[in-house]
Amino acid sequence: MTTIGIIGAGEVGSQLARAAVAHGYRVVIANSRGPETLSYLVDELGPSARAATAADAAEAGDFVIIAAPLKPANDMPVEQLAGKTVLDTNNYMPWRDGRFEAIDSGEKTVHELRQEQLPASKVAKAFTHIQAPRLFLSARAPGTPDRHALSVSSDHPEAVELVTRLYDEFGFDTVDNSPLSESWRSGPGQPAWLAHAHQTRERLAANLAAARRIRYPVRG
Numbered sequence: 001m002t003t004i005g006i007i008g009a010g011e012v013g014s015q016l017a018r019a020a021v022a023h024g025y026r027v028v029i030a031n032s033r034g035p036e037t038l039s040y041l042v043d044e045l046g047p048s049a050r051a052a053t054a055a056d057a058a059e060a061g062d063f064v065i066i067a068a069p070l071k072p073a074n075d076m077p078v079e080q081l082a083g084k085t086v087l088d089t090n091n092y093m094p095w096r097d098g099r100f101e102a103i104d105s106g107e108k109t110v111h112e113l114r115q116e117q118l119p120a121s122k123v124a125k126a127f128t129h130i131q132a133p134r135l136f137l138s139a140r141a142p143g144t145p146d147r148h149a150l151s152v153s154s155d156h157p158e159a160v161e162l163v164t165r166l167y168d169e170f171g172f173d174t175v176d177n178s179p180l181s182e183s184w185r186s187g188p189g190q191p192a193w194l195a196h197a198h199q200t201r202e203r204l205a206a207n208l209a210a211a212r213r214i215r216y217p218v219r220g
């Protein structure tokens with residue numbers, strides 16, 4: 001049985017945990033306030049799930065999902081994530097998380113910054129343009145003509161393969177939008193992000209191609 005470590009137990013982390021358990025995974029999930037605050041969630045998830053610290057969730061996971069915003073001061077368990085594939089659901093929202101000059105200037109994407117914070121991990125941008133409740137509502141069996149697609153971006157082909165398999169199990173096709181430097185194409189405000197999970201593979205590929213860089217005003 002494969003274990004998924006999940007760091008972040010809010011809207012996305014808890015919904016990904018539900019999907020993972022429903023598809024036969026074991027889940028070890030963490031938030032920032034401590035495992036004792038997650039008893040309501042693990043009770044709901046059942047015996048395949050337990051709550052832990054972020055470091056323990058990272059350690060336990062065969063692969064790990066980070067469902068928490070990127071912070072300038074790295075708050076992720078770098079050592080325990082080393083050597084692992086890390087799926088990052090974060091979206092860059094400066095009004096929520098503060099501004100990062102490297103992103104605003106177009107020098108780097110938020111997921112390249114996550115990769116820099118986790119140099120020994122294989123970071124993949126995943127599950128960023130689907131609203132949490134849609135993980136179940138938009139899922140379709142493989143081969144369904146209007147099956148929705150999600151994008152993945154990574155500098156590591158094996159991470160793209162893992163996400164592609166997981167998307168398929170969860171009910172979605174994949175469009176590979178690698179490397180991480182291209183991941184802005186599915187970011188907030190872009191056509192692919194605005195359409196959420198209501199996109200076939202062809203429509204998502206077209207929306208990614210139609211993306212235009214958002215330039216935030218440079219601070220004086």
Ligand SMILES: NC(=O)c1ccc[n+]([C@@H]2O[C@H](COP(=O)([O-])OP(=O)(O)OC[C@H]3O[C@@H](n4cnc5c(N)ncnc54)[C@H](OP(=O)(O)O)[C@@H]3O)[C@@H](O)[C@H]2O)c1
Nearest residue numbers: 008009010011012031032033067068075089090091131132
């Ligand atoms: N909501 C959506 O539908 C959606 C869809 C796609 C992508 N996203 C993106 O996914 C990320 C998470 O979104 P969300 O809506 O789930 O946010 P959320 O509801 O605010 O949850 C964030 C979670 O991250 C935890 N966290 C923060 N720092 C942590 C740390 N250092 N260690 C462990 N846990 C930590 C928080 O713990 P505490 O609760 O203890 O503070 C909380 O459980 C965001 O970047 C968001 O933009 C969201």
